[in-house]
Amino acid sequence: MTDLDVATLQRRLVAFAEARDWGPFHTPKNLTMALSVEASELAEIFQWLTPEESVEVMSDPDKAFRVRDEVADVLAYLLQVAAACDVDVLQALSEKIDRNELRFPAGPR
Amino acid sequence: MTDLDVATLQRRLVAFAEARDWGPFHTPKNLTMALSVEASELAEIFQWLTPEESVEVMSDPDKAFRVRDEVADVLAYLLQVAAACDVDVLQALSEKIDRNELRFPAGPR
Amino acid sequence: MTDLDVATLQRRLVAFAEARDWGPFHTPKNLTMALSVEASELAEIFQWLTPEESVEVMSDPDKAFRVRDEVADVLAYLLQVAAACDVDVLQALSEKIDRNELRFPAGPR
Amino acid sequence: MTDLDVATLQRRLVAFAEARDWGPFHTPKNLTMALSVEASELAEIFQWLTPEESVEVMSDPDKAFRVRDEVADVLAYLLQVAAACDVDVLQALSEKIDRNELRFPAGPR
Numbered sequence: 001m002t003d004l005d006v007a008t009l010q011r012r013l014v015a016f017a018e019a020r021d022w023g024p025f026h027t028p029k030n031l032t033m034a035l036s037v038e039a040s041e042l043a044e045i046f047q048w049l050t051p052e053e054s055v056e057v058m059s060d061p062d063k064a065f066r067v068r069d070e071v072a073d074v075l076a077y078l079l080q081v082a083a084a085c086d087v088d089v090l091q092a093l094s095e096k097i098d099r100n101e102l103r104f105p106a107g108p109r
Numbered sequence: 110m111t112d113l114d115v116a117t118l119q120r121r122l123v124a125f126a127e128a129r130d131w132g133p134f135h136t137p138k139n140l141t142m143a144l145s146v147e148a149s150e151l152a153e154i155f156q157w158l159t160p161e162e163s164v165e166v167m168s169d170p171d172k173a174f175r176v177r178d179e180v181a182d183v184l185a186y187l188l189q190v191a192a193a194c195d196v197d198v199l200q201a202l203s204e205k206i207d208r209n210e211l212r213f214p215a216g217p218r
Numbered sequence: 219m220t221d222l223d224v225a226t227l228q229r230r231l232v233a234f235a236e237a238r239d240w241g242p243f244h245t246p247k248n249l250t251m252a253l254s255v256e257a258s259e260l261a262e263i264f265q266w267l268t269p270e271e272s273v274e275v276m277s278d279p280d281k282a283f284r285v286r287d288e289v290a291d292v293l294a295y296l297l298q299v300a301a302a303c304d305v306d307v308l309q310a311l312s313e314k315i316d317r318n319e320l321r322f323p324a325g326p327r
Numbered sequence: 328m329t330d331l332d333v334a335t336l337q338r339r340l341v342a343f344a345e346a347r348d349w350g351p352f353h354t355p356k357n358l359t360m361a362l363s364v365e366a367s368e369l370a371e372i373f374q375w376l377t378p379e380e381s382v383e384v385m386s387d388p389d390k391a392f393r394v395r396d397e398v399a400d401v402l403a404y405l406l407q408v409a410a411a412c413d414v415d416v417l418q419a420l421s422e423k424i425d426r427n428e429l430r431f432p433a434g435p436r
Contacts, residue, residue, distance in 0.1 A: 006115060009199060020215055028163045029158055029163035030160075030375060032151050033251060033373075035152070037370060039141075040145050040364045042144065043142055051136045051139075054136045057137055058196075068204075069205065073205065076205065082180055085180075090118060142262075143265050143266075146258045159378065160377065222420075227420050248378075248381075250366075253369065254366040254367050257367075272355045273354055285412050285414060287423065289408065289409055296401055303385050307398055310399040311331075324346035
């Protein structure tokens with residue numbers, strides 16, 4: 001993991017959109033549509049693969065590039081949704097994991 | 110932004126799934142399906158809203174909770190996809206922004 | 219297959235929405251969002267199933283009901299998108315199959 | 328509306344896949360993933376449009392072609408899901424509208 005951090009990348013994305021006057025397009029509604037489209041583009045890479053092939057997806061350089069690219073697109077729109085709605089994504093996830101630990105207790109090992 | 114970081118949350122998600130023996134279900138293929146489903150659940154909150162209403166979505170406490178919750182779910186599955194495919198999400202996003210700066214030059218202001 | 223037909227069901231859906239004054243919500247944009255959400259709800263039923271389990275999905279009465287219900291929801295929104303955009307769905311599909319027969323020639327058997 | 332009917336198109340789609348030996352790929356799970364991807368491709372056409380622009384989408388010949396093409400793709404995968412799960416789509420929709428008439432009573436006009 002690099003020394004990159006979410007807050008810096010999020011500011012970079014917001015500045016990128018502002019520099020291109022994309023603000024009017026970037027309503028929370030539109031950003032969630034775009035996020036959903038990008039998530040589907042990631043799933044599309046896997047749609048005809050067997051479970052076993054999906055585990056090996058990164059051994060194909062072309063598919064590996066697409067997976068990285070679509071993962072980046074999903075994160076890009078997720079951070080823009082979060083910026084538009086003033087949601088701290090890391091805090092939201094941390095709280096969600098806390099709730100899930102109560103909801104799905106781990107059994108004895 | 111808190112002092113939480115992506116790597117720590119990602120490790121916590123992976124440990125959570127391992128403690129529940131969810132490994133066999135968590136193929137990259139299945140995780141991308143789940144990611145896409147969660148992204149749609151986030152979009153669903155906005156589907157009948159006008160653009161103006163979508164900008165104000167967080168002023169409704171019930172919708173605000175759902176937005177935070179679904180943003181967390183999307184990030185949770187994205188980090189699990191990334192862990193399963195050994196993708197560094199922050200590095201992938203940083204490189205994608207670099208590519209987009211070449212692809213969509215900002216005009217003069 | 220029953221004696222039901224697409225045109226009659228499509229008129230029934232349009233009348234249903236009109237009777238509830240849902241016209242302002244039913245822009246093509248919003249209807250495609252709702253269609254995408256329903257398609258994800260159908261996929262969600264399958265997300266943790268193995269390929270073999272997915273083939274047997276209808277042997278579970280609860281899952282079978284959900285599959286039928288979500289298939290109906292997808293078709294409902296698809297027909298409403300088509301009505302809003304004045305697309306003849308059966309004609310569009312017939313033409314698409316024609317194009318695909320040229321694009322993906324069947325090999326010798 | 329043409330004299331085309333759903334049952335004939337559905338048989339044509341199934342024969343098309345069989346002639347190309349796509350059976351092993353066409354599990355219900357994979358078909359629902361593909362359906363969801365196509366529904367997102369339809370939504371993508373609209374993601375940056377205002378509500379007003381979305382109503383006028385068919386006046387742009389390029390967008391109109393894409394809308395028809397994606398509507399056809401969604402219907403194609405929906406009919407293949409239905410064939411794989413032995414769901415009569417028109418019957419399922421008719422019953423769903425019946426249920427919705429009880430669930431969302433129309434008010435007095």
